[in-house]
Amino acid sequence: MSTENVLNKLKAIIEKANKSNINIQQLASLENHSAISNLSFFRCFFFVPIVLGFTVFVHNKLWINGEKCLIALPDSLSHAFRPPENCNFCRNITQADRVSNISPHEFEKYFAYNAKPVIVTDATNNWTALDVFDFWYFKDVYDSSFTESEQMNCQFFPYKTEFKSLREALNIPSERVNYESGTDPWYFGWSNCNYEVAQELRKHYDRPYFLPDTSENNAIDWIFMGGPSLGAHMHVDNVRLPSWQAQIKGQKEWVLAPPPECYYECSTFSTIVRTGDIIVLDTNKWYHKTIVLPGEISITIGAEYD
Numbered sequence: 654m655s656t657e658n659v660l661n662k663l664k665a666i667i668e669k670a671n672k673s674n675i676n677i678q679q680l681a682s683l684e685n686h687s688a689i690s691n692l693s694f695f696r697c698f699f700f701v702p703i704v705l706g707f708t709v710f711v712h713n714k715l716w717i718n719g720e721k722c723l724i725a726l727p728d729s730l731s732h733a734f735r736p737p738e739n740c741n742f743c744r745n746i747t748q749a750d751r752v753s754n755i756s757p758h759e760f761e762k763y764f765a766y767n768a769k770p771v772i773v774t775d776a777t778n779n780w781t782a783l784d785v786f787d788f789w790y791f792k793d794v795y796d797s798s799f800t801e802s803e804q805m806n807c808q809f810f811p812y813k814t815e816f817k818s819l820r821e822a823l824n825i826p827s828e829r830v831n832y833e834s835g836t837d838p839w840y841f842g843w844s845n846c847n848y849e850v851a852q853e854l855r856k857h858y859d860r861p862y863f864l865p866d867t868s869e870n871n872a873i874d875w876i877f878m879g880g881p882s883l884g885a886h887m888h889v890d891n892v893r894l895p896s897w898q899a900q901i902k903g904q905k906e907w908v909l910a911p912p913p914e915c916y917y918e919c920s921t922f923s924t925i926v927r928t929g930d931i932i933v934l935d936t937n938k939w940y941h942k943t944i945v946l947p948g949e950i951s952i953t954i955g956a957e958y959d
């Protein structure tokens with residue numbers, strides 16, 4: 654059987670289990686799952702753990718390379734397979750410090766690689782993005798220079814909306830864009846992996862001045878946009894590197910929580926990121942959720958750094 658066939662079968666099994674609300678223990682105990690009906694229980698017993706192990710391997714491998722997953726492992730499973738953290742990273746941290754005028758050297762020494770969340774308040778001072786970026790700007794940029802197939806290689810997070818793609822999200826009527834009464838609220842995020850779009854966006858922002866000289870800013874931008882009271886649900890990422898996120902418009906509250914194994918040693922707390930601030934966070938260690946605060950539509954842009 655070719656690798657592609659194996660992957661398709663795995664995907665079908667996991668999708669079916671997801672749709673039927675079957676958890677992994679139940680899946681492992683199924684004697685006659687349609688995709689493996691010709692296997693004896695004994696073979697299932699070995700087959701399922703191997704399949705899962707292989708799936709986790711593929712999942713981790715593809716994320717580590719910063720690519721879209723071939724097989725999206727259910728959230729509960731990817732958390733279950735996450736190695737436990739050493740709680741030193743969050744012990745005694747009860748807030749995100751707010752700093753300004755910090756040199757790359759100081760930033761590296763105090764914040765860059767130790768997962769201590771921080772907000773830098775003066776790093777977007779000369780960015781024209783704060784004036785230029787809005788819903789209509791992104792719509793124009795993508796309408797003129799992207800193809801559906803290019804954007805298929807990027808990620809799209811619809812959160813609580815019905816949107817299936819960035820194109821669909823950028824095509825909502827102006828009444829909904831403006832949050833007029835009777836329209837549904839919206840909040841979504843996406844990664845940009847289109848070179849021309851990146852060139853255009855980067856006319857309006859720079860690599861944050863405080864990043865260590867030796868660090869490289871990832872080529873993929875992450876953009877999140879939407880209105881008050883919405884945001885991202887509580888989750889932890891699996892993306893290898895820490896990241897920065899600049900608040901271009903509006904304000905957002907971030908709730909940061911330690912991983913479950915550190916609940917008794919570390920605190921959950923929230924912090925507000927205001928227009929012009931950049932939050933730097935290791936989203937692979939801190940569970941995080943966001944809520945757009947009342948007022949303007951929130952727009953953020955960010956990237957990972959090494």
Ligand SMILES: O=C(O)CCC(=O)C(=O)O
Pocket residue numbers: 842875877884885890936941943953
């Ligand atoms: O900005 C947001 O609303 C979500 C960001 C997020 O979840 C992330 O960067 O992992």
